[in-house]
Amino acid sequence: MKTLVKNGMIVSPEDTYEADVLIEDGVIECIGKNLEAKFGDADKVIDAKGKYVLPGGIDVHTHMDIDVGIARAVDDFYTGTVAAACGGTTTIVDHMGFGPAGCPLHHQLDVYHGLADDKAVIDYGFHGVVQHVDESILNELETMMDDGVQSTKVYMTYGYKIDDDGILEVLKKMKELHGITAFHCENHYVVEHLKKEYGDAGKTAPIYHAKSRPNLAEAEAVRRVLYLAKLAGDAPVYIVHLSCKESLEAVEEARRNGQKNIFVETCTQYLTLTEDRYKYPDGVKYIMSPPLRTQQDLDALWKGLEVGEIQIVATDHCPFNYAKEKQDGKDDFRKCPNGAPGVEERMILLFSEGVMKNKISINKLVEVACTNPAKVYGMYPKKGIIEPGADGDLVIIDADAKQTLTHKMMHGAVDYTSYEGTDLHGKIDLVMQRGNIIAENNEFKGNRGDGKYLYRKPFLGDL
Numbered sequence: 001m002k003t004l005v006k007n008g009m010i011v012s013p014e015d016t017y018e019a020d021v022l023i024e025d026g027v028i029e030c031i032g033k034n035l036e037a038k039f040g041d042a043d044k045v046i047d048a049k050g051k052y053v054l055p056g057g058i059d060v061h062t063h064m065d066i067d068v069g070i071a072r073a074v075d076d077f078y079t080g081t082v083a084a085a086c087g088g089t090t091t092i093v094d095h096m097g098f099g100p101a102g103c104p105l106h107h108q109l110d111v112y113h114g115l116a117d118d119k120a121v122i123d124y125g126f127h128g129v130v131q132h133v134d135e136s137i138l139n140e141l142e143t144m145m146d147d148g149v150q151s152t153k154v155y156m157t158y159g160y161k162i163d164d165d166g167i168l169e170v171l172k173k174m175k176e177l178h179g180i181t182a183f184h185c186e187n188h189y190v191v192e193h194l195k196k197e198y199g200d201a202g203k204t205a206p207i208y209h210a211k212s213r214p215n216l217a218e219a220e221a222v223r224r225v226l227y228l229a230k231l232a233g234d235a236p237v238y239i240v241h242l243s244c245k246e247s248l249e250a251v252e253e254a255r256r257n258g259q260k261n262i263f264v265e266t267c268t269q270y271l272t273l274t275e276d277r278y279k280y281p282d283g284v285k286y287i288m289s290p291p292l293r294t295q296q297d298l299d300a301l302w303k304g305l306e307v308g309e310i311q312i313v314a315t316d317h318c319p320f321n322y323a324k325e326k327q328d329g330k331d332d333f334r335k336c337p338n339g340a341p342g343v344e345e346r347m348i349l350l351f352s353e354g355v356m357k358n359k360i361s362i363n364k365l366v367e368v369a370c371t372n373p374a375k376v377y378g379m380y381p382k383k384g385i386i387e388p389g390a391d392g393d394l395v396i397i398d399a400d401a402k403q404t405l406t407h408k409m410m411h412g413a414v415d416y417t418s419y420e421g422t423d424l425h426g427k428i429d430l431v432m433q434r435g436n437i438i439a440e441n442n443e444f445k446g447n448r449g450d451g452k453y454l455y456r457k458p459f460l461g462d463l
Contacts, residue, residue, distance in 0.1 A: 001025060001043050003435040004036060005394060008048030010386055011055075013367035021053065023392030026434030030388060044437075046430065048396050054366055055386050056090025056393030056433060057347045058373035060127075061240055061265060061314035063339065065115045066097040069159075071325040071337040073318055074413045077116040077124070078448055080317065080343060083412035085122050085446055086439045087344035088395040088428045091383055091454070093125040093373075095153055095182075095240075098160050102132065105140045109147060113453070120451030121444075122433060123391075125377070127182060128152035133166035138173045148455030150378045151180040151238070156221050157188035157289075168228050175235035178458035180263070180376060182238040185221035185247070186213060186290065195334055206283030209333035210275045210291035218290050219246035226254045226262065236261040236459055238376065241316050243270040243290040245300035252309055263376050263463075265312040266301050268346045269418060272353055274298065277418075284326045285416055287336045288316065302359045311372045311463060313350060315342035319414035341414045345405065348428055349419065351397060356425040375463055378456030392435035401427035411444060 006020040010031065020035040021028060022042070032038070036045065064080040066073045075083065077094075084092055094116070099108045105128050112126050128149045130137060141152060154162045154170055162170070167183075174181045194212040198204065203211075222239055229237040242248060242264050251264055269288070274295055277286040286292055304310040318339025320326050329336020350369055354360040360368075374384025382391050405422040407415070431439035438446035 001435060003044045003046070003392065003432070004042035005046045005048050005053060005396070006036060008051055008053035008396065010053050011362050011366050012385060013363050013371050016362060021386060021394065023435035026392055028386065028388050028390050028392050031386065051429065052362060052397040052399060053386065054395045054397060055370040055384055056395055056431070057088045057369050058091045058379070058384055059084060059089045059314050059317070059343055059346060060093040060312065060373045060377050061267070061316050062092045062094045062343055063097065063316070063318035064094050066318060068097065068337055070328065070335070071320050073339065074321055075317070075319050075341070077119040078121065079413040081121045081124070081451060082444050082446070083344040083410060085431055086411045086442060086444055088347035088431050089122065089343060090393040090431065090433045091123045091379065092343070093127060093151070093377055095127045096129050098129060098131055105130070105137060105144050109144065109149065117453065118449040121438065121446040121448060122451045123454055124451050125149070125454040125456050130154050130162060130170055131160040133162060133169055138169060141173050141179065142177055145177050145179055145458065148453070150456045150458055151182055153182040153184065153240070155184045156225070157184065157186045157191060161188050164224065164228060167225065168232060171229055171232035171235040171237065175232055178460070180236045180238050180459050182240050183225050184240055185218055185225055187217045187220045190217045190220070199332070199334060204332040204334065206287055206329070206333050207275070207278040209287050210278055213289060213291050215244040215246045215293065215297070218244055219250055222247040223250045226250060226259065229261070230254070230259050234260040236263070238263040238265065240265050241267050241270070241290060241314070242310065244293050244297045248300055248304050248309060263312065264310045265314050266305070266310050267314055267316050268342050268349050269340065271298060271301055271313070272349060273418060282322065284329045284336050285322050285418060286340060287326070287329055287333055287338060288318070288340050289338045302354070305364065305368060306360055311368060312376065313346065313368045314373070315346050317341055317343035319412060321415045323415055340418050341412055341416070342418065344410055344412060345417060345419050347395065348424055348426060349422070351426045352424040356399070372463060376459070378458060379454060392432060394432040395428060396430040398427045398429050403427055409442060
């Protein structure tokens with residue numbers, strides 16, 4: 001099957017230019033001018049005149065169908081990937097949740113294949129999760145790589161937190177395997193101390209969720225991970241959902257001192273929302289970890305994106321219904337499940353809030369939302385770029401359209417969006433995966449189970 005997208009403004013991290021894209025059997029065959037005349041009739045022709053054509057978005061931080069103990073995310077791998085598709089994301093890499101105590105790494109990989117296979121409508125992969133460290137787990141990291149899982153996550157807080165000696169061992173092993181270790185960075189003991197202190201004082205409103213997880217609790221953990229990665233010979237380290245200026249300063253300092261293989265992700269919410277939301281009557285909607293920060297932090301993160309200190313924007317999509325699960329925390333933030341939706345809103349918010357407000361270029365958007373995620377997590381050049389040989393995953397954006405973001409526009413299972421009422425400059429017209437239209441004019445047109453599991457390649461070096 002041949003699909004031709006003609007006259008669009010093709011966007012890469014380096015360039016923007018008008019051209020046609022010919023997709024044959026799901027793969028980009030050719031890019032150039034007047035391809036319709038050169039190659040004859042295509043099965044489908046899409047005229048993108050005056051519109052941007054981007055690679056399909058890649059969200060490398062989602063939590064579909066995750067069980068967090070006190071609640072389960074309301075999006076499974078069907079509803080969550082439908083939402084992603086309609087928002088211009090054609091690939092996710094999902095962070096697997098914890099399994100039973102003492103379980104091997106493959107236990108959760110098997111569980112997640114059961115959750116996602118035959119449900120996901122877009123392509124997908126999984127990050128491993130380390131719950132304890134011993135010789136068998138370190139050896140199993142190698143067989144996880146063989147199964148396409150070239151990344152694993154370590155938590156520095158929560159019930160299965162890993163201490164520094166275990167972190168060092170994982171970093172050494174993952175470096176040996178050419179894998180990536182992702183870190184949730186918060187100082188567990190500081191956070192637990194402050195949660196108890198505020199709780200004992202009767203300070204349990206949502207704003208105290210933010211106060212109990214201050215900037216420095218995150219930044220200290222970021223610095224610690226960077227030191228441990230340096231001890232491990234500049235082992236590749238990936239900081240998930242970096243949220244504050246002090247953490248970014250720690251990264252910048254490490255890079256100035258010559259440390260390599262540091263990769264940083266922030267999320268849409270940390271670029272667009274502030275901790276003032278916790279003072280709203282529906283403040284529990286925004287309880288997530290790390291919490292929302294201040295305008296000063298937002299400004300620092302946008303600057304970090306612009307200059308390349310932050311390489312990736314993801315979402316940490318982990319939705320719980322406001323009317324149900326979130327209500328458990330209305331009187332005590334400590335009882336609220338952590339997480340919020342965002343997989344559908346990411347691409348258009350980056351375009352509207354970033355590109356159209358001159359905080360980042362359209363090329364930077366592609367770099368941080370498409371190309372860099374593919375490079376870091378072993379999917380490039382099949383994903384994350386528009387060039388011959390890549391998968392025909394495309395997003396067409398009309399920069400002139402204006403709309404207001406509301407929950408009624410959304411396609412996931414959750415009952416709210418964190419960005420209700422946001423005025424958007426730009427609209428996603430069409431989303432394509434491997435040459436097939438999966439979303440058009442905010443209507444899902446794909447099929448359950450069409451997503452393919454991605455066997456991700458080893459990490460090959462710094463960006």
